[in-house]
Amino acid sequence: MLKLSLTRAVAYIDRLPLFTRLAIVLAVGAEVLGVLPWWDVRAWGRLEPDEIGLATMYRTNTFPLIHTDVLHLIVNLLAVTPMLERFEAEHGTLTSVALFMGPLSTIPALIYVGIERFLLRANTAIMGASIWGFLLLGVEAIRHSRSTPYLVINGQQTIPTWAVPIALLLVVAVLMPGSSALGHLCGLGVGYAFGLGYIKFLAPPERVLRWIEGKLKLRTWLPYYVSVDQKVYGRPIMMPIIIHGAVASVLQLRRDPRMLKVPPYLSLLCILVGVAWLFLLPLDQYSRRTYISENALLPGQVHTYFGGSDQNVFRAYKHEVDELAGKSNTEVNDKLEPIIKGLGLKTARQNFTYHAAGHTYAGENLYAILQAPRGDATEAIVLVAAWENVKHEINRNGIPLALTLLRYFKRWSLWSKDIILLVTPDSIAGPQAWVDAYHDAHDPARVSSLPLKSGLLQGAIAIDYAQEGRFDSLHIVYDGVNGQLPNLDLINSIVNIAQGQMGIGVALQEMWHHDNGYPDRLRTMLRGMLKQGLGLASGPHSSFIPYHVDAVTLRPFGEGWQDEMAMGRVIEGSFRSLNNLLEHLHQSFFFYLLMQRERFVSIGTYLPSAMLVAANFTIMAIALWVKSGQPREAATPKSKTDTPAAPATAERDLFLPLGVVALIQSLSIIPLYLFNHAPESALTPLFALFTLLSTLLPITLSHLLPPTPSPQQQYHLIQSFSLLLLGMFLSTLATLNFSLAMITGLFAVPLSFLRPVASPAGKIVVGGVLLNLISPSAVLLAAAGYWGLDVTSVLREAAVGWQVCGTYSPVVVWCVWWPAWVAAGVVVLGERKGGKEKEA
Incomplete structure (x- = not known):
């Protein structure tokens, strides 16, 4: 069957007329040229309303030959080639060239540009031969409606034949939301007009075409050329459909044993295309640059003042924390709580106990609330500093930096949201117990309730600063429990503040040296997929994300000239951006894969x-x-003269x-x-x-x-x-x-x-x-x-x-x-x- 299908396909391709072949070659050639780095053929030839002028009118004829990617090209060629081949066979090669390289491309393009520019006030660029496809469907629908005005469904319901392309347009718009329904509608409208004869005057006169053919002797030296006198009128593309007959044909086809050989190959094709699709994602054509969707964040737009005398405060706190190394969780909290109370803040503690794999994970969380001078305790931002990070290292610089920042924030009157400082004994169980209790989703037998609460949590930033000395760059850990992710605007804001305002490098997924090439992009994406697939908590922030609280963990790394004050300014800028929010982050993506700090792909x-x-x-x-x-094959052999009948379905x-x-x-x-x-x-x-x-x-x-x-x-x-x-x-x-x-x-x-x-x-x-x-x-x-x-x-x-x-x-x-x-x-x-x- 496969050999027969290939033979028929080769035979069909071999009889394609000249213009159809030329259109296929031009479309494939444009796709090949799109790979070249020195010429962006898509930007040159696509139909972009704001770019249309006298010098760029060529775009109204080139856009059907240019496609977004290989898959777009293949789908359009498979859909358009049969209809274009039939049109050329009926109207001739010269007529097809004159119409499709002229008015049948230009008119729907100008209609689209007019609607986009003057009615919608938009600038959506389109490309692809699908506009030809809907134009040809419109022509066929009008012509066929003259002989069969209605299509019969189930022997009772009828729909107008001319409306079938409209139904197909709606189906394509729903199944392929990235396609241009407006562009398809413009092509369909022009097809209706051509089919009704309103714009047939645009076709060149036959006597002129015969004169050109005779002078240039086109029939003698152009292979596959269709002259005016060789036009062939074949059967219509759109045939009358009687649904009950079609159902019978489908059932008979389903019982054909040859059809059962197709699914394994189709299944294998799905697998290969799915894997290939995944490996195409790091390419520029399939990924996008990151951007800030929530304008209220204003990252990096404020001057940060953390530093100067705060360096001495940090050193004093660090001395206190260093003396607590080796102490128990309760002793640590007994020491830290008076320090926080000395800042004039309310503090509270929370006990928790978890049992897993024969071990007991117990501890006591300490937290404090800085009430916003300009707020009403309805919203809050959380600053998390775990005593131990996920690698069980003491957060020697993170705890002092959090205390210093809290003292610094207390001096400012600009806060419209409460600030909560959370100090947990570890990075997994402690934050989980606290955030569960904060949302009253905890088990009272294992986790105690919170005696002190604020408002709705708008965001959380965790500090994991266990290394000593200065650092070079900042590692953003963003993977949540069960693969959930924070809003992309939060990560983009921190990258903007750290890299754009502070000059601090940013890394993701432990890719310490990223050259923005394909291998590093792919490695970053696969590392993120692996962590999200495992679904484990990757830091103190992970427990917040399931409650729709956008959170990340900031972890310095490397040896450089950045100090604790630079880290503090990044956190200050991030808190200032979150403080600007009037509502929860929602405009950017929650489902994405990051390839690099400034490159991502969305779920679509x-x-x-x-x-x-x-x-x-x-x-x-x-x-x-x-x-x-x-059914099983019968035991009695069949004679050669027996007529094969459709076998009945065996009872299951x-x-x-x-x-x-x-x-x-x-x-x-x-x-x-x-x-x-x-x-x-x-x-x-x-x-x-x-x-x-x-x-x-x-x-x-x-x-x-x-x-x-x-x-x-x-x-x-x-x-x-x-x-x-x-x-x-x-x-x-x-x-x-x-x-x-x-x-x-x-x-x-x-x-x-x-x-x-x-x-x-x-x-x-x-x-x-x-x-x-x-x-x-x-x-x-x-x-x-x-x-x-x-x-x-x-x-x-x-x-x-x-x-x-x-x-x-x-x-x-x-x-x-x-x-x-x-x-x-x-x-x-x-x-x-x-x-x-x-x-x-």
Whole structure:
């Protein structure tokens, strides 16, 4: 079938007329030229309303030949080529050149420019041959409506034939929000006018065309040229549609066994395109420069005064903090609380106790509230300084700097929001307990309530300044729990203040030296995806983000000439920007991938990659469902003269497959519970035992399945239901945690292509070796070994994230990925012999 399709495709391309070929070559050539760095062909040829003048009128003819990217080009060529080929075959090559390189491009372009410039007061640039496509659809719709005014649906409802392109335009506008509905509408309107004959006078007279052809002898030396006298009138592009007949054709096509060979290739194509899409994101054509969306922030617009005598105050506080090294949490708070009270602020404490992996995470938070002189205690900003950072290093400079800043802020009367100083014993459990209690979402048995509160939290900045001496640059940590991110405006504001105003370098994702090239952009993006996919807290800020409190952690690094006062001025500028806000940050992005401090991609650009990977599971699930309904071949041979008839759909027995899938899903609760509640000392033995039982479970289930008349059908249904659940979950998860959905989907890709194995040797190779190499346990072992970690520490961190922060990554691994892997094992290792058929 593939050979036949290629032969037909080559034959179709070989008979394309001259102008259609020329349009394809020009469009492809423009795309190739767009890669060249010294000429931006898109900026030169696109239709941009504000750029249209006498000297740039060429844009009204060049914009259909220029496209935003390769995918845009391919889709437009596939849609436009058949209609353009038919138009040229009916009107001739010279007429097609004169019309499409002239009025049929210029008129819709001028209409679009007029509407954009004078009515909408906008300047939206457009490009692409889709405007030709809708123009040709309009021509065909009008012509076909003369013979068939209405299209019949279900034998009863009718719609006007001329309205079909409008419905298609609306569908394209909904499915492709980045497309220009106005541009398509302009092309469609001109197509209607041409089809009705209102602008046919624009076509050159035939006698002139014959004279040109005769003088230049075009028919003799131009291949594929269509002359005026060789015009061919083929069948219309838009045919009458009787829905019940179309449904019958679709059903017959669905039962065609050749169609079942397509889904594996389509599934593989989705995977390859999804991965390729991901690796295209760091390119300039797919990413964007960062910008400030919230004008009220005004980052870097105020002069910062932190410094001078504050340096002496910082040194005094640092001396006090250095003496507390090695003291208990209570002793530290006993020392710090009088210092804060001495500033005239109200203070309070909060106790918390968490249990995870056999350990107890207990402590006492200390916090104080600086009431805003110009506020009414309805909004607040949080300054967090944990005693220990995530690496369990004492925050030797962070605590003194926070105290110094609080003392400095107390002297200013410009604050319209309260400022809360939060000192926690660690960077994970302490901030989580405090922010849970602040929003009354805590468990009173483990976390005590807050005796002192302020207003709605507008933002939070955590200081992680454990290194001694001066620093060179600033590392912004922004990953939240479960891959949630702060509003991009907060990060952009801090970058603007630190780099633009203070001259301090900024790094992301521990990329200490970033040259803004493709490799470093890709590495930064993948590091961010990995951290967001794990879903663990990366600093004190992570606990705030699930409550829609935009927060980051600032961590100095390197050896340079920047001191503590420079760090303080960055925080002062950031607090001044947050103080300007009249409402919560909402205008910029909450879903994004950062490639570099000034480069990002938004969810609309990167989401299709994960959706394509998830779609491969759904495609294979549907294909297996259809295959399960195919009847078994009859035992009696057919004569050569028999006429093949469409086979009836075989009856499906759903009870057993649904029961198997439900049983496997129920068993997934066991590893989820064990690994999140077992003590640390038992994690490694439990993991080894679970890995062994997971290996034996598919073998056991496959042998316990009762014999059925159609075992092959049962295995198809088991795998279909399993892949359907996996695809549905990953598609939904991609909108919440793109990175986790993408990582899980890529690891689970082999499950789409596993099939029952008949031979014993094949079962040993596929079921005993390959299947276990792609199991969640094997992947976890490989990942731990790659990063030089032991399995115990990985499982312990996952348990802490589950018990303390509410991380749901373990749910995805054990309740989504693992059941799909077990179901695939049952299918691969299942017996293919069935029971006896029941006689009617």
